[in-house]
Amino acid sequence: MTIHGAADTRLSLESIETRAARRGLLLRLRAPRNLGIWSLQVVVARPRPGLSPLLVGEMKGWALPTAAGLRLDTLRVQGDGSHGVGALIWAATFAWTLEATPCRRARLLAIRDEPEQHRRLVRYFERLGFTAERELGAGPLDLGPRLLWGGSGLLMEGDCAEGLRLCGRWLRA
Numbered sequence: 001m002t003i004h005g006a007a008d009t010r011l012s013l014e015s016i017e018t019r020a021a022r023r024g025l026l027l028r029l030r031a032p033r034n035l036g037i038w039s040l041q042v043v044v045a046r047p048r049p050g051l052s053p054l055l056v057g058e059m060k061g062w063a064l065p066t067a068a069g070l071r072l073d074t075l076r077v078q079g080d081g082s083h084g085v086g087a088l089i090w091a092a093t094f095a096w097t098l099e100a101t102p103c104r105r106a107r108l109l110a111i112r113d114e115p116e117q118h119r120r121l122v123r124y125f126e127r128l129g130f131t132a133e134r135e136l137g138a139g140p141l142d143l144g145p146r147l148l149w150g151g152s153g154l155l156m157e158g159d160c161a162e163g164l165r166l167c168g169r170w171l172r173a
Contacts, residue, residue, distance in 0.1 A: 010161070011168050013095040019171060020044060020088050026053055027088055029096055031063070038063040038101060042092050044085050057085040059093055061108075063101050070097050070106035070160065073150075084171070090128060091167035094160045104160055109136065112153040122154055129166055130158035 013029065020027035026045045031038045040061045045053035056079050061072040072093070077086045097103045108130065110121040122132075133155045136142045145155070 010098070010164055011091055011095055011171070013092055013099055016088060016092045016095055016171075023084070025056070025085070025088070027092055029092055031096060031100065036065055040093070040096075042089050042096075044088055046081065054079065056082045057089050059089045061093070063097065063103050065102055067102060068105040068107070068157070069101070070103040072106055072108040087167050087170040091164060091171060094164035094167060097160045098164065105157055106130075106160055106163065107133070107155065107157050109151070110154040110156055111151045113151075118153065122156075125156050125158070127166070128158060129162040130156040133157045 017027045024046065026043075026047060028043050028045075030041045033039075040059070040063060042059040043055060044057040045055050047053050057077040058074070059072065059076075060074040061070065063070045070093075075086070075089065077089070094106075097106070108125065110118060110125055112118045136145050136152050136155055138152065142152070
């Protein structure tokens with residue numbers, strides 16, 4: 001496959017799982033499909049001999065079978081040794097989306113809890129190629145989306161191929 005005449009060197013989900021394994025991490029993606037909608041969960045864990053693996057990162061979301069159907073809801077990275085785990089999770093999410101669904105664009109909400117945390121979230125999502133779409137506030141038209149997303153904040157949208165490309169740069173760094 002070529003993009004603008006250049007070879008497509010996009011990361012695959014399999015290659016991202018291999019990268020995680022080389023770092024001593026387990027990366028697993030579950031995406032069961034029910035009534036045409038995928039329920040997505042990506043987890044990264046650290047194996048512990050004789051114990052259950054220690055969760056160090058997780059992404060949850062869902063995908064509708066449309067070009068703009070990926071919805072990302074929860075990202076959590078925690079604990080010692082979690083540097084780079086976010087990039088693995090994002091890369092796996094984008095790679096799976098491009099490989100297994102018709103989705104090419106993703107939406108998420110930069111939740112507005114605390115002002116400084118909100119600014120950090122927006123900057124983080126912008127580094128992944130997301131751009132502001134609109135504010136979800138207290139207006140009557142925002143009630144449905146706020147119930148869906150779980151709060152108010154900045155609704156953002158991004159291109160999955162661009163997000164995967166940016167994650168690839170993070171993973172190579």
